[in-house]
Amino acid sequence: MGTTNVKAGLExxxxxxxxxxxxxxxxIKRIEDGIEVLHKLKSxxxxxxxLIEGAEDIIYESDPEWRNKIKPRKKRKWHSPFKSGELGRRALEVLREKGRWMRPRDIAIIMLANKGYHSDDRVSIDKVTNSVGNYFIKHRNDLVESRGDYAKEWRIIPDSVESIKN
Known part of the structure; x- marks a missing residue:
């Protein structure tokens, strides 16, 4: 009986x-895998x-007065400062307020400035410019009209100004 209890206890x-x-x-495996990843990340x-130093050297070579004010950003991580549906409405408001032909880029700069963005935020300006241009294309001859081929200028169709205010 004692041997069986000892054996069961040991088992x-x-x-x-x-x-x-x-x-x-x-x-141990997780740590070893992490060390491998760590070596790759350090490299x-x-x-x-x-690469950053080389690119900065090239810019400094051609423009000694250049000041490095580039902010870090994550790759493919841009989020619109405008809520869904707000961008088109704001773009139309800018066109209505200015009352003249405007390019999507100029409209985007005004819209972003109203949101507190700086004019040197090229990524946001480019993204909002594309969105404004696409919105206008979608509503061409309905709410807005265009002239020119490249760098189109847009304005609100005069008859639709009243309907946009409402």
């Missing part, structure tokens, strides 16, 4: 040890710093 301890061993091995960091 129970072995099961616990085996479970802990699996956990330890899994943690990429060195490469990125070198």
């Amino acid at each position: 129970d301890r072995i099961a616990v040890f085996k479970g802990e061993l699996e956990e330890v091995e899994a943690e 990429r960091r060195i490469k990125l710093r070198s």
